[in-house]
Amino acid sequence: MTDxxxxxGTGTRAGRRARAREFVANRSVTQRLGVVGAVLVxxxxxxGGLRSASEQAVVPLELDQRIDVGPxxxxxxxxxxxxxxxxxxxxxxxxxxxxxxRIEVTNHTDRAEQAALVADAFSGAHTGxxxxxxxxxxxxxxxxxxxxxxxxxxxxxxxxxxxWALVLKQEPGTDLDRLELAVxxxxxxxxxxxxxxxxxxxxxxxxLAEGHVPIEVEP
Numbered sequence: 001m002t003d004x005x006x007x008x009g010t011g012t013r014a015g016r017r018a019r020a021r022e023f024v025a026n027r028s029v030t031q032r033l034g035v036v037g038a039v040l041v042x043x044x045x046x047x048g049g050l051r052s053a054s055e056q057a058v059v060p061l062e063l064d065q066r067i068d069v070g071p072x073x074x075x076x077x078x079x080x081x082x083x084x085x086x087x088x089x090x091x092x093x094x095x096x097x098x099x100x101x102r103i104e105v106t107n108h109t110d111r112a113e114q115a116a117l118v119a120d121a122f123s124g125a126h127t128g129x130x131x132x133x134x135x136x137x138x139x140x141x142x143x144x145x146x147x148x149x150x151x152x153x154x155x156x157x158x159x160x161x162x163x164w165a166l167v168l169k170q171e172p173g174t175d176l177d178r179l180e181l182a183v184x185x186x187x188x189x190x191x192x193x194x195x196x197x198x199x200x201x202x203x204x205x206x207x208l209a210e211g212h213v214p215i216e217v218e219p
Contacts, residue, residue, distance in 0.1 A: 006059045006064040006209055053074045061181050061211040069121045069208070070186030071113040072156070075104040077163075079215040081176065088147040089140070089167055096130045097174070099215075101166040101181070102144060106157070112155040115141070117201055119166060121183050128174025140167045176217075182210030 017160045059065075066075045080100045084091040090129060105118050131136055141150040144163040156162065185208045186201035 006068065007166065022176050029129050031156050032140075050162065059209040061183065061209040061213055061219070063213055065209065067183050067208055068108075068119060068185065069111040069183060070188070071107055072113075072118055072121075073106045074118060074121065075182065076100040076101070076181075077104055077185075078215055079181070079213055080218055081215060082218045085142075085165075085167065085219075088142045088149070088165070092169065093104075094130075095172050096169050097172050099168040099170050099179075100126065101168075102163070103166065104161060104163050106161040107156040110158050112157050113201070114152075115150055115154045116152045117186065118164070119205070122166060123182060123184070124168070125180050125182075126175065126178040127168060128171035128179075130169045130171055131170055138168055142167060159165075176215060179215070180211060182207040183211055184208060 002178060040058050061076070063076055063078065079102070082098050082100060085098050085100060092098070101116070101122070105115075107113050119137075119141050122139065124138075131138070132140065137152075141149065142165045143150060144165050149166060184206070185204050189200055189202045
């Protein structure tokens with residue numbers, strides 16, 4: 001199915017995952033989802049539509065599933081929709097909601113890697129995406145332990161593990177039953193004759209995992 005490790009999750013955790021929604025990230029969007037410059041193409045628009053499942057077999061996305069995204073192991077812990085995420089993000093004046101994807105991230109390589117590669121691995125379909133007023137990128141990344149926003153320029157050292165929240169602003173009337181998630185990996189390119197930037201992580205052509213995951217709805 002894929003040439004990169006995807007460790008299945010447990011599917012559910014006791015007392016959680018009450019309501020289901022989809023937040024699909026697919027590496028087929030015409031606008032990148034993160035802050036690093038990797039281009040994710042999903043149909044013809046960011047968080048637009050999914051490519052046909054028949055184009056390539058991928059692993060179904062699950063909660064508690066560890067995915068090898070290039071230099072990082074990413075585990076999808078929990079997905080919620082909230083109206084307020086203070087102190088990180090306050091309630092929006094326009095009434096929009098916040099989709100929060102909670103993940104655990106570990107750099108399993110032997111060199112420091114850009115944290116923004118993680119956000120760029122995610123993209124979505126049918127998410128009701130609403131642009132942020134102060135930034136172009138759809139996702140904002142926060143450390144779950146101190147609610148501090150993770151800058152695009154930050155690096156994660158080898159062996160370090162962080163708990164992050166990826167936050168997407170969305171229309172309040174979004175049909176959550178249509179929302180899906182997908183995660184795309186990277187391959188390491190040691191030489192690129194067309195540029196002066198060798199030794200870099202390049203986005204794969206297709207997602208490693210995608211599908212519907214449970215989402216909790218909170219006030």
